[in-house]
Amino acid sequence: MKTEQRWDKLAADTRQRLEAASAYIGAGKRVKAEDTVALLKAVIRSGDRVNIEGNNQKQADFLADCLNKVDPAEIHDLHMVQSCVPLASHLDMFERGIAKKLDFAFGGPQAGRVAKFIREGKIQLGAIHTYLELFGRYFLDLTPRVSLICAYEADREGNLYTGFNTEDTPVIVEATKFRQGIVIAQVNKIVDKLPRVDIPADWVDAVVESPKPFFIEPLFTRDPGLVTDNHILLGMLALKGIYAEYKVKRINHGIGFLTSAIELILPTYGAELGLKGEVCTHMVLNPHPTMIPAIEDGWVDTIHCFGGELGMEDYVKARSDIFFTGPDGSLRSNRAFAQTAGHYALDMFIGGTLQIDEWGNSSTATANRVSGFGGAPNMGCDAKGRRHATESWLKCGQEVPHMADQIGAMPRGKRLVVQGAETFGEGRAPTFVEKLDAWQLAENAGLDLPPVMIYGDDVTHIVTEEGVAYLNRAPDMATRMAAIRAAAGYTEVGLKADPAETRRLRDANIFKTPEDLGIDRNRANRDLLAARSMRDLVDISGGLYNPPARFRNW
Amino acid sequence: MSLETIEFTVAGDGRSVSLSRRAHCGVVGSGDLEVLLEPKTADAAVSVRIVTPVKGFDALWKRVVEHFVAETGLSGLSIDINDNNASPAIVALRLRQALAEAQG
Numbered sequence: 060m061k062t063e064q065r066w067d068k069l070a071a072d073t074r075q076r077l078e079a080a081s082a083y084i085g086a087g088k089r090v091k092a093e094d095t096v097a098l099l100k101a102v103i104r105s106g107d108r109v110n111i112e113g114n115n116q117k118q119a120d121f122l123a124d125c126l127n128k129v130d131p132a133e134i135h136d137l138h139m140v141q142s143c144v145p146l147a148s149h150l151d152m153f154e155r156g157i158a159k160k161l162d163f164a165f166g167g168p169q170a171g172r173v174a175k176f177i178r179e180g181k182i183q184l185g186a187i188h189t190y191l192e193l194f195g196r197y198f199l200d201l202t203p204r205v206s207l208i209c210a211y212e213a214d215r216e217g218n219l220y221t222g223f224n225t226e227d228t229p230v231i232v233e234a235t236k237f238r239q240g241i242v243i244a245q246v247n248k249i250v251d252k253l254p255r256v257d258i259p260a261d262w263v264d265a266v267v268e269s270p271k272p273f274f275i276e277p278l279f280t281r282d283p284g285l286v287t288d289n290h291i292l293l294g295m296l297a298l299k300g301i302y303a304e305y306k307v308k309r310i311n312h313g314i315g316f317l318t319s320a321i322e323l324i325l326p327t328y329g330a331e332l333g334l335k336g337e338v339c340t341h342m343v344l345n346p347h348p349t350m351i352p353a354i355e356d357g358w359v360d361t362i363h364c365f366g367g368e369l370g371m372e373d374y375v376k377a378r379s380d381i382f383f384t385g386p387d388g389s390l391r392s393n394r395a396f397a398q399t400a401g402h403y404a405l406d407m408f409i410g411g412t413l414q415i416d417e418w419g420n421s422s423t424a425t426a427n428r429v430s431g432f433g434g435a436p437n438m439g440c441d442a443k444g445r446r447h448a449t450e451s452w453l454k455c456g457q458e459v460p461h462m463a464d465q466i467g468a469m470p471r472g473k474r475l476v477v478q479g480a481e482t483f484g485e486g487r488a489p490t491f492v493e494k495l496d497a498w499q500l501a502e503n504a505g506l507d508l509p510p511v512m513i514y515g516d517d518v519t520h521i522v523t524e525e526g527v528a529y530l531n532r533a534p535d536m537a538t539r540m541a542a543i544r545a546a547a548g549y550t551e552v553g554l555k556a557d558p559a560e561t562r563r564l565r566d567a568n569i570f571k572t573p574e575d576l577g578i579d580r581n582r583a584n585r586d587l588l589a590a591r592s593m594r595d596l597v598d599i600s601g602g603l604y605n606p607p608a609r610f611r612n613w
Numbered sequence: 614m615s616l617e618t619i620e621f622t623v624a625g626d627g628r629s630v631s632l633s634r635r636a637h638c639g640v641v642g643s644g645d646l647e648v649l650l651e652p653k654t655a656d657a658a659v660s661v662r663i664v665t666p667v668k669g670f671d672a673l674w675k676r677v678v679e680h681f682v683a684e685t686g687l688s689g690l691s692i693d694i695n696d697n698n699a700s701p702a703i704v705a706l707r708l709r710q711a712l713a714e715a716q717g
Contacts, residue, residue, distance in 0.1 A: 287644060289702045481702040487670060524702035549676045549701050580706060581713045 069239035076102045076241065077264060088217035088260065089249065090267045095125040098265060102241050103129070103205050106136050109158075110203035110231055113149065114142045114394060115165060115433060116276055116366040117224045121245045121269040122207035123148040131156040138162070140201045142190060142227055142394075143431075144169050146274070153181045162201055163431060164188045170428035177429065177504040187429065187510055189436040191398045194227075197234035206235040206242050209273045212253055213246040217260035220253040223367035223375070223390045224275065228258060230395040236262045247272040254387035277369040277607050279345045281319035283590045284612075292573070292583035293479050293522055294320035297409060298329055300527035300576050301477060301520055302338040305451040309341045311401050311438045313410020317479040317522075318347075321409070325353040326589040328582075343401045343438070346371040346382065346390065351600045352589035354381060364390060365397040365434060370610075374603035394434075401438040406451040407475035408438035412512060413484060416495050417540050417552055419515030419530060421478050424497040429504055432512055439513040441474040448472055455519060460534040473531060476513060479522040482548030490523070491547035515539075521546045525553070526572040533569055545570040619663040619671050623679050625688030629657065632690050636715035639707040646699040648711040650690055657688040665696035677701050681708045 065071075077084075080101035083094040090098050103109060103126075111126070112119040127148050137152070138160040144150060145167030152158040153176050162185035166173045176182040188196070197203065208228050210219040221228045236242050243265045244258075298321060301307070312318035325339060340360045344350065346368045353359060362382050367375075367390055375382045375390045383391045401408070412421040423430055445452075452472035456462065459473055480490045497509035519531040521543065528546040533539035545561040547553030564570040573580055590596045593610050632652040639647040653660070659682050663674055678692065694704070 287703065289700065289706055292702075292706060481700050483700050483702065487667070487673065487700065524705065548705075549673060549680070554676070580709050583706065 073239050073241060076104075080265070084265050087213075087215045087249075088263060088266045090265045092121075092267055092270050095122070095267050096128045098243070099126055100129050100133065102243070103134055103137070105134055106138070107204040108138045108140050108201065110141045110206040110235065111139065111149065112141070112206070112208040112227060112231055113145060114227045114366065115145065115167060115278055117209055117226060118146055118274045119207050119209035119245050120146055120148065120274045121267070121271070122209070122243065126157065126207065127151050127155065129157060135159070138185075140193070140197070140203055142193060143167055144173065150176065159183055160185055162186055162188065162193065162196070164190050164193050165431040165433055166429050170430040173429040174427050174500065174504045184504070184506070187431045187506070189432050190394060190434060191402060191437050194230050194395050194398075197230065202238045202240065203231070203235045204240050206231050206240060208232060208242060208244050210244050210246045210258065212248050212250050213244065213266045214250060214253045217263050217266050218253055218256045219244055219246065219258040219263060219266075220255060221257040222254065223372055223392065225257055225392045226366040226394045229393060232258055232262050243267070245269040245273065254389065255385045275369060277610070279314060279347050279368045280370070280606065280610055281316055281347070281349055282593055282610060283319070283323055283349060283588055283595065284592045286316055286320050286323065286585065286588060288584045289481060289524055290316045290320035291324065291585070291587055292524055292580060293317050293481070294324050295328055295578050295583060296522050296527055296573060296576065297321055297477065297479060298324065298334065299332060299578055300522070300571060301407075301475065302329075303332050303334055305407070305454050305475060306337050307407045307451045307475060308338060309404060309406045309449065310339055311343045311405050311408045312347070313408065313435055314433070315411040317411055318409060319349040320588075322347060322349040322353055323588045323590055325358055326356040327587050329358075330356075343397050343405060345392075346375050348596050348604055348606065349590070351596050351604060354378065355599055356589070363397050363400055364392040365394045366392045369607050370605045373605060374600050377603050398434060398437050401434065402440075402442045403445055405438060405474065406449050407477065408435070409477040409479060410435055410439065411480050412478050413490070414492050414495050415478060415480070415490060415521065415543070416492055416515075417543060418536070419518045419521070419539060419543055420495060420511050421513045421518060422495045422497040422509070422511050424495070424500045424510045426496045426499040426503060429500065429510070431510070435512050439476045440517040441476070445472075445474075451475065455531055458529070458532045460532065473519065474517075475519050476517050477520040477522060478513065478518055482523050482525065482546075482550050482553060489550035489552070491543070491550040491552035493552060523548060526570060526575065529569050529571070532567070538564070538569065542570050616664050616666055617668050619665065619674055621661050621675060623659040623661060623682045625657050625659060625682065625686070628686030629688050630686040631688060632715045634715055636711045638711035638714060641695050641697045644698050644700070645703060646694055646696040646707055648707045649693040650711045650715050651693070652690050654689070659687060659689075660691040661694075662691070663694040663696060665694075667696070667698060673701060677704050678708070681705065685712060687712075
């Protein structure tokens with residue numbers, strides 16, 4: 060017997076919730092700041108999956124604070140699904156019992172509390188994801204019921220302008236709204252006319268003008284004044300040993316001083332190596348201020364950005380041949396698309412790490428901090444779905460001696476994944492270790508797996524002050540481990556290196572010292588930097604770059 | 614800031630590469646160090662004196678300096694280091710830069 064089945068329960072439930080909230084939602088979907096807590100109480104139910112927009116840069120901080128003000132007796136056991144939990148308020152709601160379960164990607168400054176709460180049972184951890192993986196699950200089994208997002212401006216109808224820092228907003232809204240969910244936006248200002256519409260009003264249910272502008276972190280700004288001679292040496296090794304060797308045109312630079320140093324020596328050392336037009340022409344990268352000298356010198360054709368960077372607004376606007384910008388002239392960043400480009404279209408990822416083990420697995424986890432992953436794993440891997448060929452991808456693949464063990468005589472390329480680090484990091488903690496702290500963290504926090512940022516089979520090259528290890532050229536694990544030991548310097552791992560074996564690796568071009576590469580260590584000094592201070596960056600940008608106050612020392 | 618002085622001697626490996634003049638490299642800025650290499654005539658050993666604010670890394674200092682001496686074959690000199698939290702990578706870099714200056 061066929062019973063009557065309803066197929067629109069979600070939509071009906073949403074209508075009911077919005078009716079309960081109707082007293083607070085005025086014309087243009089506008090909600091008064093003082094009614095926000097009442098609004099959230101009306102539209103959120105215990106056990107809901109809720110997203111608070113917060114990536115590593117912009118934060119829906121006012122809405123997060125308001126959600127913390129609901130009574131946990133009324134609303135509890137929320138399942139938070141969101142990129143990042145960097146604000147204290149993101150964790151406070153677990154402390155108070157409003158939220159129970161967490162699926163996320165990046166912990167940032169709250170990483171210590173995340174670990175502690177997991178241990179204490181205050182957080183039931185779903186999983187730690189990479190960005191694209193989490194975004195993918197928004198459209199599968201982790202679709203938010205209610206999303207709390209942030210934008211710069213809304214107009215009188217509720218259209219949103221996310222502008223320079225669009226970042227995660229489109230993917231969150233798409234997943235939520237098109238599965239009958241509820242979208243609430245905090246904006247810095249309500250205006251008559253937006254510079255451009257990034258999110259149309261009918262995808263948004265309520266708009267709150269926040270009492271103060273949303274928090275944003277200048278995460279990718281590196282002061283050239285802090286670049287050391289050793290960063291420069293590593294940069295020279297990477298440029299000559301890898302960029303020039305493989306002619307890598309399509310690159311993502313991770314966060315950190317090594318990649319800043321590389322950016323700052325492109326117009327000097329890079330030009331000397333004849334690399335202009337041969338490397339770094341297409342980049343997936345936030346608007347790093349340290350890219351200004353290379354851009355001005357004509358190195359770069361295209362940059363697509365995950366997010367914005369404070370102070371770079373006017374510079375980007377004035378360089379629309381390079382950056383993706385909207386009809387209003389301002390940057391259009393989009394984390395999901397930049398990650399997709401990073402995953403499939405790049406030839407190389409280069410970034411730093413905290414620890415590398417003897418097999419080449421690399422992790423930024425420490426024993427008591429669930430820091431999660433940023434963008435690195437999607438770019439720091441060999442995307443198996445890639446089918447187009449480029450010179451550098453083919454060369455890297457051709458050098459892999461055991462490719463035939465997996466696919467016979469069939470040719471295939473390989474993404475270059477480069478980890479660059481000094482052999483000892485902060486506080487002289489060794490970078491090369493016998494066992495990653497990630498194992499201890501997995502035990503302490505009850506994780507299913509040690510959180511590995513980049514798996515050893517994806518790492519193709521390691522750069523340290525000792526030289527470059529070409530792991531992609533190693534025929535077997537024993538050789539690979541020997542090459543890692545050769546790169547590991549005076550760490551316990553490095554001390555196990557057998558000089559005769561390192562000699563054989565050098566003869567086989569699997570390990571190269573600065574001298575093997577013809578690099579003069581005496582040139583590794585700050586004279587090589589195209590900009591030596593924040594002030595230089597401002598000058599080279601023609602006054603278009605406007606650094607945040609804390610980076611201005613003049 | 615209390616400073617610690619580490620002193621030790623490294624025997625040369627008999628190749629007897631000696632310095633013709635003194636050399637100085639680096640500054641005692643944060644994360645950096647200064648290195649002074651000076652020829653001495655008294656004996657063939659390499660005398661090392663390190664002044665550092667960081668305690669507990671004597672073994673690591675020895676590794677870095679011994680490796681430098683073994684690799685270069687130097688003998689009959691004194692190495693003076695004034696450290697301000699430099700990483701082993703920077704120490705190795707400055708030692709080589711100072712040597713290049715002394716030989717240049």
